[in-house]
Amino acid sequence: MTVARKNENLYQEMENLLKHGVIGFYNCVEIIELFMIKEGHVFNVFTILVACKRKVIPNKSEFLTNELIKLKGRREKFGVIVTYKSISECKEIFRKLLDEKTWIISDAENLKVSNELECDGKYFAPVDSSDIVPINQILKNNFFNGSYIFEVADKNKSHLKFFYEEKSLIQELTIALKKYLPISLASVSDKLGNYVFQFPVEILSYQLSYNENENLICEIAWHDDAEKRDLIVTARGVEKDNVLEDFSVAKINSGSNICELNFKVDKPFLLYIIDIETSVIYAAVRESMFMMAKFLKVEVKVIDENDCIERDFKIENEDFKVFVKDNKNQVKVMNWIDRRIYTNDIEVAKNKKYFVQYYNDDKKLSEDLHREALKDIHWLLDQYGQEEVWLWDPYLKYNDIAETLFFNRYSNSVMKAITGDKNIPEKKLCDVCKLKLCASCTGTSGIIDNSIDEKNQGFNFLSVDFKGKINLEFRTTKGTPANAFHDRFIIFPKTYEGAMAWSLGISINQYGKTHHILQKVTDAQMTADAFQTFWNQIQGDNQLIWKSKND
Structure with a gap:
């Protein structure tokens, strides 16, 4: 056409x-x-x-x-x-x-x-x-x-x-x-x-209810100036597992204003009111349900302390007591369809990296677990890293950047990384024995404050050819109001699906070595906005760790 x-x-x-x-x-x-x-x-x-x-x-x-x-x-x-x-x-x-x-x-x-x-x-x-x-x-x-x-x-x-x-x-x-x-x-x-x-649509108004048989009732009221006409009302159950559970059609003649549908209202439904002659939609309810009295009982109940278990605890020397109701006799009804759909979706979530759980494995070396887990980060870079990638981790240093962003296959991708310039826990030493902290030592702990150059000297050995094939800027929040943060995200602000982001669950230097979860963020744009706010606050020369020449 x-x-x-x-x-x-x-x-x-x-x-x-x-x-x-x-x-x-x-x-x-x-x-x-x-x-x-x-x-x-x-x-x-x-x-x-x-x-x-x-x-x-x-x-x-x-x-x-x-x-x-x-x-x-x-x-x-x-x-x-x-x-x-x-x-x-x-x-x-x-x-x-x-x-x-x-x-x-x-x-x-x-x-x-x-x-x-x-x-x-x-x-x-x-x-x-x-x-x-x-x-x-x-x-x-x-x-x-x-x-x-x-x-x-x-x-x-x-x-x-x-x-x-x-x-x-x-x-x-x-x-x-x-x-x-x-x-x-x-x-x-x-x-x-x-x-x-x-x-x-202002030609009529409608009201939905149900009768003693729990069938759906639709009642309409025409506009005072309207010419009454024949209508059809359709109701169907919301599809679950790609099957249609229920469907009903009823007619409201021009001389009437009410109809009953052979449709039970104890579950979500979709409803449409349509002009038979013109097929014009007069009303649509996308998804609704009635909370009926037989299914919903509201009551205020005073807990009998004699029928409860006491839970005593302290918070900063203040005593608290909670009466905990024993629910061993309360048996929940399992919705098996929902459970099966959930089980299927967990595999999809894992394949698409929407939700990946990493476990401790004593049979494997931690470095092997680390390299294996990083493959998921590389997969995300391949899928979504064409335009931009932002990495946000308070413990980032050269090795972490090399193990992640250096694997982005897209040479023109704009990459940004923020570190808090925090010291890694393994760097803590005892002021007395100068060794890693141990139970037998009474010395106080101290922290070696490695300089940016020492932590990231690997950048100095990158070839000119390498620098020409990457667009990366690495900054620290040290010395700024944004210095203290604990967030760990990888963010793709520009993809064909809009902004996307994943919570890493742990810093890159420990990735895969201990239990943590990689999980897709629900509202990635808000996460991207938060990163951008931090980034704007660390634009001083003292916050720049390294920047490629490919601007």
Whole structure:
């Protein structure tokens, strides 16, 4: 299908949805623009157009930001402006964006509109339930029935590239915007540069309940001005183990407002209310369930101390007592399906290094265990180290860098490493006997403070050829407010999946030698932001240990 034909279909779909009484009774759209001023030009950061009904439609734009927003270390300025246009003008705005790549709301000569705008088609955004719908973070009041969305996406986003290079900036902008807009752009950063047309479904409201047979009941109430029509209501169980446990369909005739589905509500379900004639979705519940009285009993119970075990202990000479309930008779019911899925996933997690546990093994030399465990780090470097790699460990020195980052196969990868310049425990000596600490010696412990050069003299022996094939910067927090830290992470801030990070569980110098866990971090971007904050604090000459010439 050609682009022109595809766009014509989109225009017709929007035309059909916005007909009076199909999903609502709108007379205008509220247009909220988040814009950026950069080098004398104005760019779109994010724009949302929300269909609504107002008695009086304002004919002037209003700036919500009395003062433009500035981000630390950046010259760009950001602002928010609100405008109202008619429904017919909304359709024209949509057409002009796709056909001509123009923003007809403004005739400013310094306005820059991307020439790579596309709309892949409309979609329905349900309300949040037990599952969070990500786009609801930026939609307006999408907590009734749901909304139809036409999203015009900027496929280039070149003017916003700095947000993806320094991701903490979008967090900073999101926080600053909270004063004016209840949206969270940081949660859906892929929407930057886009134009979102939101059409809330307001033609009816609904209520879900259940009867004495525990069957699902759906009751609707039409808008006062709505023409009643036939509806179908579908409910199905949430898929588990790729099987469909239950499914039911019921009809609500135009002369009725209620239906019963042959569907038990004691488990999570998905529900849709659909117009039979037009297939328009009027409501969607992604995942919900009822906590029924027979399954949920709430009571306040006073623990009988005679039926408990006392647990006595001290904290800094203060006595504590806890009465511990004996639960030997409380038998939990095992969900065997969930257990099997978990068992299968643990193998996947191990293969993808999402979760790897290293054990003590008296039959192997510690150095052999060390080298074997480091292969997992090398695997991560091969998989995700194409763009950047950051290593964060308070005990890092030359050997640790050599055993890890030197194995990155990508010569142009930007690598950064932070050490706390801590002294390794094995370096502790006794002030009296000058030997490693032992039980028979009463001397006080001392620590040899090896200099940076002594710990990392291996860098001095690297060839010029080697330095030309690596892009590495190694810094210490010594002498800065960031000196004391215990974090141990390997971070890949730029991958095809976004930022990724792993908790090492132990320092590289002890990797694999004793029990620890390598585990993927859930929100890697926050870890990357924390590393970047440390990195920015250690930019003095005294903190530089070594830097390659390949800048």
